[in-house]
Amino acid sequence: MNPTRNAVRQGLRRGWTEFLQSLRSPQDQGFYLFTGLVTLAWLWFNRNDEVGDSGLLYPSFALPSILGGFLTFGVVIGPAYSLAMEREDGTLLRHKALPHGMPGYVTGQLTMQSLSLAPSLLVVLLPALLLFDDLMHRGAAGWATVLGLVVLGLLATLPWGMVLGAAVPSVQKMGTWGMLPILVLVGISGILAPVQALWGWVQAVAQLFPVYWLGHGLRWAFLPDAAAAGELGEVWRPGLAVLVLATWAVAGCLVAPRVLRRMARRQSGSQVQAAREAALQWVR
């Protein structure tokens, strides 16, 4: 039995177990339900608004962007939080004490976070398909493109979530170092409001990051050709979207292992102990 392959198998098993446990947990069910309801309510109240002079209704226009935002948010903040937390609660240390425990742990995280994407997207997508008409304009090919983009988006963002979780000093700092930048990034990337509404330099910054391109790609997959009028430069740029996402994916896969190795090296019982004491001491 090859120990490394065995560890990866253990990791897959871990990810699957954690995913099932998350589905069964009232806490996580509540989270899915809440995000789903809020999003659907938002779309419902704006269901008759026309976007510009495109003739498209708001839900059709907004849904692809919202899915992109959910993906980015879930896949970056999810692993970042769980990594930072499991560094402090001793989960990571337990794996450090195992032979090939770290590859197993990371495989488990990747598996769990990828699987969790399904319920977090479906909880919005499925009810939306029942509630609103004309969401998908490109038929089966459109759906296949959506699936491909979701996978690519996952690859482009998940490693960075792991990097964030490994680099952030503590769970308490996650709000400042994790949530805030991601919220800003999602905010300027045309997910909540069209990016044209913002200043030129902000548009330029947004186009450096995968969030904008995932939203753009998904809109391209869902909407008719004519909807390009709502995009920057009034053209669809699917090739560029794929290229940018792929670049982020490759960069993430190169950076993440290094940062994770550094994090694993520094992990010790005293560190867990210190985190435990810090958590008990709210005011310092």
Added chain:
Amino acid sequence: MPTIPPSAEPVVAVRDLQMSYGTHEVLTGVHFDVHPGEVVCLLGPNGAGKTTTIEVLEGFRLPSAGTVRVLGADPATADDAWRARVGVVLQSWRDHPRWTPRRLLGYLGGYYAPYATAEHPRPYDVEWLLDTVGLTDGADRKIATLSGGQRRRLDVAVGIIGRPELLFLDEPTAGFDPQARRDFHDLVHRLSDLEGTTILLTTHDLAEAERLADRILILTDGRIVADGSPDALAREVAGRSEVRWTCDGEVFVHPTAAPVPFVRQLLAQHGDELTDLEVRRAGLEDTYLAMVQRFESATRPGELAEVTR
């Protein structure tokens, strides 16, 4: 201090281990061996560097200076095959709250399967292990709902799931009730006697050290100040016997280095008036306090001067 003859290759060999954080020196030159099958207990006051020492041996921390060999390898650079032979009992806090002990042990044990050999099968059978640590009752409950004692039993089970040849325990019985503590002591004896596991543990509990350890190391001020069996250590601190007696309803206490002549004289002097005679040899606690005090007062005259000024 007695030195152990180098009969077998030691499982743990520590030479001049030093550790400092910035200017703060935690370990100033630690020196000791642990031999196959031994149960060695590291005792010392808070902040003496017990945990640091253990973490260096576990390979979780790099020493500032000195050499450390554990199972024939440097823990800092040892590979995963080495890792499979070492067990670490960690103090869990709130990890894996949604898992059950049975599921967690099955999962963690899976990592050791590639390292099984015909003469040394790994990991332990989960059912057997749950039974051995006394966790059969809580085996299918969520870990978040376990009591403190059950959690610590689980920690011990996780530490030994891979059937280690060498086991590290850092304050394993902190938070145990007396029954759990007794059960844990039995478990340590069983691992040591039946499996031949070499065990290095730290504790604050002197009675525990006395019960478990073949050998005790006292770590204070960043080095080992005593190394020997509990009996040998007690003998090292001379004049620590205490004689108590009651005479005419009054209680007397007298510390003496030679209790036998003293008692003989006492009996000759008082005869039948003497009731309730008790001679108590210095225990490990007396030894420990004496040793720690001796070294702290010897090495910190400056600090004392500051306090009295």
